[in-house]
Amino acid sequence: MVSYGSKDDNIISIGAEAILLLDEWFGLPAVRKIRVRKKYRETTLDELIRRKRTLIEARLLIAAHEKGVPTPIVYDIDKDHYSILMEYIPGTKLRDIVESLPVKLMEKIFFEIGYHSGILHENEICHGDLTTSNVLFVREREAIFFIDFGLGAFTNRLEDAGVDVHLFLRSLESAHTSVTKQAFKAFINGYRRARSQKTVKMVLDKVEEIRSRGRYTSR
Amino acid sequence: MSVDNEEIIVLGIESTAHTFGVGLATSKGKILANVNESYRPKEGGIHPRESAEYLSAVAPKVLFKAMEDAGITFREIHGVAVALGPGLGPCLRVGASIARALSIKFKIPLIPVNHGVAHIEIGRLTEKMFDPLVVYLSGGNTLIAAFSQERYRIFGETLDIAIGNCIDVFAREIGLGFPGGRAVDELASRGSRYVELPYVVKGQDLSFAGILTAALRLFREGRYPVEDIAYSFVETLYSMVAEVAERGLVHTGKRELLLVGGVARSPLLRKKLETISRDHNVKFRCVKPEFAGDNGAMIAYTGALALKAGVKTKVEESYIKPRWRVDEVDIPWFHMVRKMII
Numbered sequence: 001m002v003s004y005g006s007k008d009d010n011i012i013s014i015g016a017e018a019i020l021l022l023d024e025w026f027g028l029p030a031v032r033k034i035r036v037r038k039k040y041r042e043t044t045l046d047e048l049i050r051r052k053r054t055l056i057e058a059r060l061l062i063a064a065h066e067k068g069v070p071t072p073i074v075y076d077i078d079k080d081h082y083s084i085l086m087e088y089i090p091g092t093k094l095r096d097i098v099e100s101l102p103v104k105l106m107e108k109i110f111f112e113i114g115y116h117s118g119i120l121h122e123n124e125i126c127h128g129d130l131t132t133s134n135v136l137f138v139r140e141r142e143a144i145f146f147i148d149f150g151l152g153a154f155t156n157r158l159e160d161a162g163v164d165v166h167l168f169l170r171s172l173e174s175a176h177t178s179v180t181k182q183a184f185k186a187f188i189n190g191y192r193r194a195r196s197q198k199t200v201k202m203v204l205d206k207v208e209e210i211r212s213r214g215r216y217t218s219r
Numbered sequence: 220m221s222v223d224n225e226e227i228i229v230l231g232i233e234s235t236a237h238t239f240g241v242g243l244a245t246s247k248g249k250i251l252a253n254v255n256e257s258y259r260p261k262e263g264g265i266h267p268r269e270s271a272e273y274l275s276a277v278a279p280k281v282l283f284k285a286m287e288d289a290g291i292t293f294r295e296i297h298g299v300a301v302a303l304g305p306g307l308g309p310c311l312r313v314g315a316s317i318a319r320a321l322s323i324k325f326k327i328p329l330i331p332v333n334h335g336v337a338h339i340e341i342g343r344l345t346e347k348m349f350d351p352l353v354v355y356l357s358g359g360n361t362l363i364a365a366f367s368q369e370r371y372r373i374f375g376e377t378l379d380i381a382i383g384n385c386i387d388v389f390a391r392e393i394g395l396g397f398p399g400g401r402a403v404d405e406l407a408s409r410g411s412r413y414v415e416l417p418y419v420v421k422g423q424d425l426s427f428a429g430i431l432t433a434a435l436r437l438f439r440e441g442r443y444p445v446e447d448i449a450y451s452f453v454e455t456l457y458s459m460v461a462e463v464a465e466r467g468l469v470h471t472g473k474r475e476l477l478l479v480g481g482v483a484r485s486p487l488l489r490k491k492l493e494t495i496s497r498d499h500n501v502k503f504r505c506v507k508p509e510f511a512g513d514n515g516a517m518i519a520y521t522g523a524l525a526l527k528a529g530v531k532t533k534v535e536e537s538y539i540k541p542r543w544r545v546d547e548v549d550i551p552w553f554h555m556v557r558k559m560i561i
Contacts, residue, residue: 040491044413
């Protein structure tokens with residue numbers, strides 16, 4: 001794995017673009033998410049991307065939380081070090097446990113994800129990387145939390161909402177083949193709860209369009 | 220599925236876009252012939268009908284040259300494979316018609332091959348990778364895929380135009396001709412200053428249309444040297460690909476990374492993928508130049524694997540599929556390949 005010369009015992013995880021360290025904030029357990037330098041990227045571009053994503057992630061986490069969408073609370077931002085200090089959520093990635101869930105609970109969770117995704121979109125927030133890897137599940141409370149907003153945006157474009165739904169559907173198709181249909185149905189039912197019938201239809205039509213674009217015609 | 224260990228020979232035809240290719244390969248991975256001719260438009264991009272006319276014109280010559288190279292007769296061939304998609308309709312029909320004719324004339328099975336799957340299979344074979352995360356980049360396709368549950372599942376892809384198309388259009392508009400990959404890379408190597416361009420990664424998906432527009436606008440404005448624009452352009456494109464490839468490695472946990480398709484020829488891109496491979500301690504390989512672009516050998520080899528696994532089609536059902544996705548194809552031969560590459 002990658003080594004960052006940090007004290008290993010603090011490392012919660014090393015992702016594709018950031019490392020998560022266990023930290024604390026006034027005695028509360030906290031997570032420090034640090035976007036690390038990517039050697040393959042040109043330096044100017046690299047810093048630009050890390051700064052942008054750190055700021056947008058913090059802003060979106062805060063905005064989502066204000067609208068009642070479950071996300072970790074942001075405690076502090078350090079844009080010079082590309083890091084965010086946030087609430088520690090003692091959960092697991094939904095991706096790792098979907099198949100182990102009883103059907104009823106599975107449907108309830110996907111309904112909630114759909115509902116909160118609808119709330120985000122109603123408030124012109126797009127996640128940008130909506131997948132089962134970016135939803136945490138806390139078993140004891142049967143609660144979910146949305147994380148990883150770094151690719152998101154404040155936007156009311158239909159295209160962006162459509163891409164969110166498309167990405168989520170694809171994460172089901174690629175990682176949870178056996179439950180894709182049920183999970184997506186529950187997701188859409190939840191999504192309908194948060195948005196008008198007309199809007200939902202427009203979003204779903206958009207998803208269809210995105211998935212059928214001329215991107216496979218070729219050599 | 221065929222259980223015997225007999226080595227069979229398949230003739231494969233490629234004609235999805237601008238290349239007419241005929242290859243001969245065996246089910247044990249021997250490439251007996253690989254002859255390809257590509258249409259080069261005098262100006263502009265590929266016009267489907269003009270390309271199709273060119274493909275028809277060169278087809279007999281390519282076919283007989285491949286037979287001559289392999290040193291066999293039609294009677295020794297066990298099946299004829301053809302790329303039925305994805306691709307440009309008029310072009311696909313050229314290869315499909317010839318394949319159907321050969322199948323009927325010599326009474327041998329007709330094998331439908333997905334062009335994207337063939338790019339993956341030839342890479343697995345020649346680079347000896349059994350279960351890689353595949354980055355497939357070309358003029359018409361941009362996708363990151365890996366094998367899971369009987370198919371190559373797509374983990375990321377373009378949301379609009381293909382990366383190779385993006386580069387070719389940029390090259391053409393700034394006067395570098397077609398295809399433009401090498402010329403743009405060369406121009407970029409002389410640039411040094413990064414000028415900001417849209418960097419669009421959405422989850423594991425990519426979008427290139429905005430970058431193309433922005434880069435061309437910068438070029439027309441003339442405020443920056445064209446070398447710096449080209450440098451920023453390719454840096455942005457390849458960094459986006461590298462980022463998505465890295466995500467794919469982390470998500471899938473695959474230990475091998477394989478780059479295939481025409482854009483695999485770019486040294487700059489290869490360097491970026493080498494860097495992430497080192498960071499994650501995975502093996503990185505890039506398909507050899509003769510199998511990077513569209514070619515007949517990859518269709519023949521994939522067809523041989525498919526026929527061994529019992530895949531064939533009736534002539535009257537061998538429709539072309541211009542939008543045939545890689546993840547619509549079952550890969551029953553996936554594990555057969557193991558003994559050939561390990």
